[in-house]
Amino acid sequence: MSLRLDHLAFRYEAMDMIFDAVFPAGGFTAVIGPSGGGKSTLLNLVAGFETPLAGRVLIDDADVTALPPDRRPVSMIFQDNNVFAHLSVRQNVALGISPALRLEPAQAQRVEAALADVGLDGLAHRKPGELSGGERQRVAVARALVRDRPVLLLDEPFAALGPALRRDMLDLLRAKQQARGLTVVMVTHQPEDAIHAASHTAYLEAGRIVALRPTADLFAATDVPGLAAYLGDWRNTVL
Amino acid sequence: MAERHNTVIAYQPSRAPALAALAFLGLALTAGFLPVLAMGIRQGLAGLDPYILRVLSFTLLQAGLSTALSLAIGLPLARALARRRVFPGRFLLLRLLNLPLALPSIVVIIGLVEVYGAGGWLGGLFALYGLQGILLAHVFFNVPLAARLVLADLERIPEENWKLAAQLGLGPWALWRIVEWPRVRGGMASAALLIFLLCASSFAVVLTLGGGPRATTLEVAIYQSLRADFDPQRAAMLALVQFALCAVLALLAQRWGGLVPDVPMLRASARRFDGRSGAARVLDAGLILLVLLLLLPPLLALAASGLQHIALTAPLLRAMLTSLLLGAASAGLAFLLVWPLAMLAVRGALWRRVAALAVLASWIVPPAALATGWFISLIAYAGPLWLSALLVIAMNAMMALPFVARVLMPALGRSAEVHDRLCLGLGIGGWNRLRVVEFPAVRRAAGLALVMALILSLGDLTAISLFGTQDFVTLPALIYRQMGSYRFDDAVGTALVLGLVVLALSALAERWGET
Numbered sequence: 001m002s003l004r005l006d007h008l009a010f011r012y013e014a015m016d017m018i019f020d021a022v023f024p025a026g027g028f029t030a031v032i033g034p035s036g037g038g039k040s041t042l043l044n045l046v047a048g049f050e051t052p053l054a055g056r057v058l059i060d061d062a063d064v065t066a067l068p069p070d071r072r073p074v075s076m077i078f079q080d081n082n083v084f085a086h087l088s089v090r091q092n093v094a095l096g097i098s099p100a101l102r103l104e105p106a107q108a109q110r111v112e113a114a115l116a117d118v119g120l121d122g123l124a125h126r127k128p129g130e131l132s133g134g135e136r137q138r139v140a141v142a143r144a145l146v147r148d149r150p151v152l153l154l155d156e157p158f159a160a161l162g163p164a165l166r167r168d169m170l171d172l173l174r175a176k177q178q179a180r181g182l183t184v185v186m187v188t189h190q191p192e193d194a195i196h197a198a199s200h201t202a203y204l205e206a207g208r209i210v211a212l213r214p215t216a217d218l219f220a221a222t223d224v225p226g227l228a229a230y231l232g233d234w235r236n237t238v239l
Numbered sequence: 240m241a242e243r244h245n246t247v248i249a250y251q252p253s254r255a256p257a258l259a260a261l262a263f264l265g266l267a268l269t270a271g272f273l274p275v276l277a278m279g280i281r282q283g284l285a286g287l288d289p290y291i292l293r294v295l296s297f298t299l300l301q302a303g304l305s306t307a308l309s310l311a312i313g314l315p316l317a318r319a320l321a322r323r324r325v326f327p328g329r330f331l332l333l334r335l336l337n338l339p340l341a342l343p344s345i346v347v348i349i350g351l352v353e354v355y356g357a358g359g360w361l362g363g364l365f366a367l368y369g370l371q372g373i374l375l376a377h378v379f380f381n382v383p384l385a386a387r388l389v390l391a392d393l394e395r396i397p398e399e400n401w402k403l404a405a406q407l408g409l410g411p412w413a414l415w416r417i418v419e420w421p422r423v424r425g426g427m428a429s430a431a432l433l434i435f436l437l438c439a440s441s442f443a444v445v446l447t448l449g450g451g452p453r454a455t456t457l458e459v460a461i462y463q464s465l466r467a468d469f470d471p472q473r474a475a476m477l478a479l480v481q482f483a484l485c486a487v488l489a490l491l492a493q494r495w496g497g498l499v500p501d502v503p504m505l506r507a508s509a510r511r512f513d514g515r516s517g518a519a520r521v522l523d524a525g526l527i528l529l530v531l532l533l534l535l536p537p538l539l540a541l542a543a544s545g546l547q548h549i550a551l552t553a554p555l556l557r558a559m560l561t562s563l564l565l566g567a568a569s570a571g572l573a574f575l576l577v578w579p580l581a582m583l584a585v586r587g588a589l590w591r592r593v594a595a596l597a598v599l600a601s602w603i604v605p606p607a608a609l610a611t612g613w614f615i616s617l618i619a620y621a622g623p624l625w626l627s628a629l630l631v632i633a634m635n636a637m638m639a640l641p642f643v644a645r646v647l648m649p650a651l652g653r654s655a656e657v658h659d660r661l662c663l664g665l666g667i668g669g670w671n672r673l674r675v676v677e678f679p680a681v682r683r684a685a686g687l688a689l690v691m692a693l694i695l696s697l698g699d700l701t702a703i704s705l706f707g708t709q710d711f712v713t714l715p716a717l718i719y720r721q722m723g724s725y726r727f728d729d730a731v732g733t734a735l736v737l738g739l740v741v742l743a744l745s746a747l748a749e750r751w752g753e754t
Binding site: 044 | 397398399400402403405406407408409410413417418421510512515
C-alpha cells in the first residue's frame with residue numbers, strides 16, 4: 001500500500017514543516033537527516049499522534065488524516081518502552097490482537113507463530129526485564145506482525161543496539177517486510193542502516209523532505225542541498 | 240561486591256558529631272518509650288480497659304474512613320489531571336493542591352469552621368463536631384496529598400506507552416489495567432498507609448473537631464489524660480497502644496517503599512491520547528469542580544473573615560515571637576542532627592542504614608506518645624519555662640527530621656559525588672572542606688531544609704499543647720485558646736496571620752527548591 005503525504009503542514013515551536021512525498025508501496029524507506037529536522041514528527045503525523053495544521057495523509061489513496069491512531073492501517077515501533085514491563089512476552093504480543101488479552105485459539109496460534117517468526121519462541125513466558133535490548137525490540141516486531149497493518153513505522157528502533165545486533169534486526173525486518181509486502185518507513189541516524197536494508201532513502205532537513213530516491217541514487221547524489229554537509233566525510237570512508 | 244566498589248572513594252567526614260546526634264536521638268526515644276513501656280507492663284492487660292479500646296477503635300475507624308475517602312477522590316482526580324494536560328487554571332489548581340499540607344492544620348480548621356460551623360456559609364451541611372467533621376478535615380488535607388502522589392506516578396509513564404495504547408486502541412478500562420494501574424499500585428499502597436498513619440496520629444483536627452470522649456483518638460486522649468485528668472497511668476497505656484499501632488503501620492509502609500512523600504515537580508507530562516470522549520470530559524470536569532468546592536471555600540472564608548478581624552495585639556505579637564524563636568531553634572536543631580548523619584550516610588552503606596533508621600524512627604514515633612514518656616521521666620522537675628521550651632524544641636526538631644533529611648541527603652550526596660576525589664587530590668578536608676566546598680554547594684538545599692523545618696514547627700499544636708503553659712503560648716496555641724474562649728473572631732484573625740507567615744515562607748522555600 002502506498003503512503004502519500006499531501007502538503008502536510010505542521011508547526012513545532014518556531015519551525016514550519018511541510019511534508020509532501022510518496023513512499024513507495026511495498027518499499028522500505030529509510031529517513032535520514034539532522035536532529036531536530038522533523039523526522040520523528042513525520043512519523044507521529046502518519047501514526048496520528050500529531051494533528052496537522054493542513055494537508056492530508058493518504059494510505060492506499062484513502063484519506064486517514066482524521067482517523068484516531070488505532071483506526072489507521074499503521075503500526076509503530078519506538079526506540080524504547082515498546083513493551084509493558086509487567087506483562088509477559090506473550091501477553092505483550094497478544095495486546096496487538098486484543099486489548100483485553102482474551103484470545104481465541106486461532107488468535108493464540110498467530111501469537112505463537114509471530115513469536116517463532118522473530119526467534120522468541122523459547123522466551124514467551126519471560127518478563128521484558130529478563131530480556132536483552134535486542135530481544136525486547138523483537139517483541140515489538142512480533143506485535144507489529146500480529147497486528148498485520150500494511151504500514152510499519154519505526155523511530156530509530158535499533159539505535160541502542162551494537163552494530164552486529166543492529167544488522168541482525170535489520171535483516172529480520174527486511175525479511176518480514178518482503179514476505180508480507182509491508183510499506184516500511186524507518187527513521188535512523190545511521191546511514192549504513194539505510195544502505196544495508198532500505199530500498200529507498202529520504203533526506204529530511206528543517207521540516208522538508210528534500211529528496212526521496214532509491215537508496216543507492218540518494219547516497220551518490222550531488223544535487224541534494226544539505227546532504228553533503230550532513231554526511232560529511234562519511235561518504236568517502238564507507239562507500 | 241557492588242557496595243565495596245562504591246566505597247572506594249575514601250573521604251571520611253568526622254564521626255563525632257554524628258555519634259552525638261545519634262546519642263541525642265537515642266536518649267529522646269528511650270526517654271519517651273521506656274517509662275511508657277515500664278508503666279504499661281506493670282498494668283498488664285488490665286490496663287486495656289473499655290475506654291482505651293473504644294479510643295483505639297475510633298482511631299482506626301476514622302483513619303480508615305479518612306484514607307478510603309481521600310483515595311476515592313484523590314485517585315480519580317490524579318487521573319483527571321494527568322489526562323487533561325492543558326486547561327485554563329491547571330497550573331493554579333496544582334498550586335492549590337500544595338496548600339492544605341503547607342498550611343498549619345489549626346489554620347485550615349478555622350477555615351472549615353467558618354464555612355461549615357454554625358452560622359457559616361454552609362452551616363448545617365455537616366455535623367462539624369464529631370466523626371463527620373474529622374473526616375471532612377482529613378479529606379481536605381489528604382485528597383490533595385493522594386492526588387499529588389498518584390499524579391507523580393502517572394507522570395512518570397513514558398510517552399511511548401500512551402502512543403502504543405492509542406495505536407492498540409485500548410479503551411479506558413484496558414488503559415487503566417495495562418498502563419496506569421501497574422504504575423500507580425505501589426505508590427497507592429504507600430500513599431494509603433501514609434495517609435492512614437497521618438490520620439491515626441492526627442492531633443489538631445481531633446482536638447478541635449472531636450466530640451469529647453466519644454470521638455477521640457489515642458493522641459488526643461493522651462493529651463487529655465496528661466493535661467486535664469493528670470492520669471499518667473492511662474496516658475502510658477494509651478501511648479503504648481499508639482506506639483504499637485504506628486510501628487505496625489511503619490513496617491508495612493517500609494515494605495511498600497518509603498513513607499516520606501515524594502513531592503512531584505511541576506513539569507510537562509507526557510502527551511496522552513485518551514479521555515477525548517464527551518463522557519470522560521464531563522467526568523473530569525466534575526471531579527475538578529468537586530475538589531475546588533472542597534478546597535476553596537474554607538480558604539476564601541478564612542481570608543475574607545480574617546481580613547476583617549486581623550488585629551496585631553500584644554498577645555498576638557508575643558505569640559508570634561515565641562513561635563518564631565521556637566521554630567528557628569527547632570529548625571536549627573533538626574539541621575544539626577541531620578547534617579553529620581547525612582555526611583556519613585552518603586558515603587557508606589552502614590551509615591546509610593543508621594541514618595535511614597533514625598529518620599524512620601523520628602517519622603513514625605507519634606508525638607503525644609513520645610511526650611508521655613518525657614512527661615513521666617521529668618515529672619519531678621516540672622515547672623521551669625526553659626524546660627518546657629526545650630521539650631517543645633526537641634519534639635519539633637524530631638518531627639522535622641525526615642523532611643530535612645529528604646532535602647539535605649540528596650544535595651550532600653551530589654556534592655560528595657562531584658567533589659570528593661577533587662578534594663582528596665587537593666588535600667582539602669575538615670572545616671576548610673565545609674567552608675569552601677560543602678556550604679556553598681548545598682546552600683539552597685540547606686535553606687530549603689531550614690525553612691521547611693521552620694514551617695512545620697510554626698504549625699505545631701501537639702508539642703505546645705502538651706508542654707505549654709499559661710504564659711508560654713505560640714500562635715497555634717493562641718488560636719486554640721481563642722477558639723475555646725468564644726473569641727472566634729480573634730481566632731480567625733490570628734489564623735490568617737499565621738497562614739500568611741507560613742505562605743510567605745513556603746513561597747521562599749519553593750524558590751529555593753526550584754533549582
